[in-house]
Amino acid sequence: MQKKSFLNILISATFVLLFPQILYAVTPDNAELLEEVPPPPRVQTGEVLEDEPEVTIRKKGKKTVHEYRMxxxxxxxxxxxxxxxxxxxxxxxxxxDWVNVGPNPPLAVPKWILFRF
Incomplete structure (x- = not known):
């Protein structure tokens, strides 16, 4: 058991010591630093976002339907x-056409021809 744990420690130490060298070797010589990207502007309270979908909730019989519009x-x-x-x-x-995404995949009805009269 001690031999196995010693081997794990040895592998871990080797990985920790060699990982920075591997990263340095992978970085190309002509790599340039990208300029600092500023954070996006803060959203003001009550401001309407144009990229947000419009959601309409309707009750149809015994089910509720959420309609998403863009x-x-x-x-x-x-x-x-x-x-x-x-x-x-x-x-x-x-x-x-509409595609079903959910817990139940669309029903696939077999259409084999077994007999013809």
Whole structure:
């Protein structure tokens, strides 16, 4: 048991001692420091953010639907049934159908032809 722990300590010490040299060797000679990037401006209270999605919550029957819109275009739905797990529907692009994202993948119905009459 002592032999194994000594080996672990030896490997750890070697790694700690060689790690800075490995990093230095990986850094190219012509590397330049990037200029300091200033932090983003602080958001004022009550200021409307343009990049934030617009969320509309509607009650349809026994389920709640959250509609997410960006620039007025509906791109995602979150459906919360009265009983069960919430799931999301979203569009891959503007012209595609809704895609189900959630705990239950879309139902795949077998379409094999077993017999023909």
């Amino acid at each position: 620039n007025g275009e509906l791109y995602m739905l979150k459906i919360i049934p009265e009983h069960g797990v919430p799931y999301y529907l979203h569009k891959e692009d503007q012209h595609s």
